[in-house]
Each structure stands twice: as structure tokens, then as C-alpha cells.
Amino acid sequence: MEPDRNDILSKLAPETRAWLEQSGFTVGDEALWHAALTHGSMDEDQDYERLEFLGDRVLGLAIAAWLFERELSPEGTLSQQLNALVSREMCARVGRGIGLGEHVRISKQARSDGGADSDNILGDVMESLLGAHFLEQGFAPSADLVRNLWRPAIESGAGRDKHPKSALQEWAAGNQRKPPVYEVTDRSGPDHAAKFTVRVTVHKVGEAEATASSKQEAETAAARAFMEKFA
Template sequence: MKISADLKAFQARLGHEFKNAELLTRATTHSSLSSATRPDNQRLEFLGDRVLGLTMSEALFQADKSAAEGQLAPRFNALVRKETCADVARQINLGDVLKLGRSEMLSGGRRKEALLADAMEAIIAAVYLDAGFETARDMVLRLWGERIEGVEDDARDPKSALQEWAQARKQNPPRYETVERTGPDHAPVFTIKVVLESGESEQAKAASKRNAEQSAAKALLNKLEAENG
């Protein structure tokens, strides 16, 4: 099966040349374009999620042999969550080669976090089926790269940590306000401000309210830590 020039270039970015090109085509086909003769990537997504999970479980288990389950679990969650998968997908420009239906294309599907994350999991499964677990694992470890080494910081949920900070000082929970929403409907940008009862505040922008809230909370935590040593 011949593949397009775009998919050939994507293989180079991915670092894997498929023996079975049909797997790559399927992994990049969204359900909005699927048909009886063109299967989508949902089944591959299911498998890829498990391959990713095993890869990260093994990597974390081997990296810190003294870590308890309670330490490993948040690190694992940080590495396999949708936001991280979507970030890796953007790193290799996966959105550029996705096959989408017209309505999904018009609504900015190539930039949607959930869609990119699902497609990234499908790609992992496709590599696994094409070349086996070791090849898929090596690819995941290479693409996730420094995220694995720095996972301790990412595993810390900023919103939860900020709430704990406020509770320890007998303050009410932090308040999150939507300052601004810009951009078209298919690609919005939210500016969120977080405010503590004691008056400290910070704000951040992101493509979703959740991410903007997390970024604002992290910025405020960093500010508080700097001020309090």
C-alpha cells in the first residue's frame, strides 16, 4: 500500500517506517471520516492506551526502585493523561496528517486536545502491531523524553496543591474567574484568574478552562514559594 508524501514525512518525525502502511492510515483516520471500507482509529486508541500504560509503568518502576505506589501513581497519571499525549502529538505535528470529516475540519479538529491525544494513542498501537512491543516502547520513551525525567513536578496537581496551601492557612478555597475568552469557537483561548482570600492572585491563558486554571494555580504557587522562600 502506497502512502502520501505527508505520511512519509510523518514517519520520519515519528522515527518509525511502517512495514504495514495500512496501520498508519488507520491510526490517522478519525471517526468523522470512517466508513465500511475505511476503519477509524478508535480500536487502535484502546490498544495504544494500554501499551502506553505498560511502558510508563515499567519506566517509572525501574527509574525509582524505592518509590512507593503512592508516589508512582501520580507520576504515572501525569505521563499518560490526555494533555501529555496531545502535547507529544503536537511535537510531531500529528494533527497535520489526520484524516477528518468536513465538519470536524471546519471546527478545528486538527488542534483539539482530545482528538490529538486519542490519535497519539492510536499511533502507539499501530507501531506495536507493526513491529512489536519493544519498538513501540522505545518510540514512546524517545518521544516522551524529558517529560519522564521531570515527571515529579508535573505530577503535582497545581489546583490541589494551591487549595491545600490555602486550607493550611485557614483560608477559603481559591476562586477562579474567567477574565477573557478570545478566538473563534473552534479554537478558543481562555484567560483565567485565580484569587486567594488573602488577596494574592495570578492569571494564565490556555486553550481550555481546565488548563488555564491549572496554569494560573501553578503560577500563583511559584509566586508564593518565591515570596516565602
């Protein structure tokens, strides 16, 4: 017999409910939180995708308001910090910090392919949990939760340095070079644990490659590698 959706976490995964509450989430409707942790590979009626859409907006507004309060920086610098703090890579880093990977509901095949430690999946699930928290608790408590979970990142100065792609663009312009060109040279792995290799080239200077779990992150890493090599 299937467990009642109202207490599905308590019956199927009591340790997951305890972990959520220890991490700062307030759990009410267990079916909602069950969905927030469920990857599409489980082939169930509900997964985290819709909650991730909502949580992405909750996170963005919470971080934007926080930066506005604590920083006197101009808009461009605030945007640079915001983009770094809400990136999938940062969401995944926060998720790893609280042990999220152990509690993601993902198929055996997807887990064996590395999905439970994928930046894509961990980042999305982290946002879906914020979406669930927002639906049950509202914005103010969710913003407080974001501040608690993201405090180490913001206090470490994440996003204060110029983004590698912007830095490379400016370096190329300042050295009278053509703009950098990014090219995906390889894509491997299943969708839930994909790996992208990107090459960035500056004409008559050189090239650099990097691999990451998304095209955007691979471009960023390639730009960083180029700057370290040529700038």
C-alpha cells in the first residue's frame, strides 16, 4: 500500500524530514517537500521542476534585497555579485554544504551516473526547496533562511571580483584584439549529469579549454584559464 501523501516523508524517509528541519527548513505539507526532492528520473507524478522555477525567483529577490542593504556599490557591481551568488554552481555548493546529495530522490541509474553530485541537479533542488519553503512560510522567513544558508558565501566576498568572461572581454578590447570566441568542443554524459567542454579563442593570441557541468560554467572556466595563461 502506498503511504499517505500527507505523511510520506515521515513514513518513507524520517531521516530526510529531520535533516530538512536541522538545515533550517520548516516542513508542513510533506507531499510538497517530497516533490521538492524528487528528480524527473523517478518518473513520478510530481518532481522538483515547478518548485525550482519558483525558488529561483525567491532566491534572486532575497539576495538582491540583502545586497542592497549591506552594500553601497553601484548597480553594475551589485549585479555582478548577485549573478555569482544565485548561480547554479553556488546553489550546488550551498547544497553540498548541508548534505543535500544524500536526500535527493533520484533513480539508481542517475545516481550511479553521478547525478546526486551534479551541479545541475543539486543547484535545481536547492532552489526547489526554497520554493517549497516560500509556499508554506512566505517570503520573509524564506529570505531569513537564504541569509543563513548563503552567509558564508556572501561574507567570503563571492562575486566581488570581475566575472572571468567580462574580464577577458575587457582584456581583449584593451589589447586591440578581436572579441573572444567560445565554442563547445565536446558534450558527454546523460542529461542529468552532462559535461560540456568549451574552447575560448582570441585571434592571434591563443586558446584555452575547460570542462564543467553546464555550458555557461564551462565558458566561465575557459575564460578564467585563458586569463591565467595569457593575461
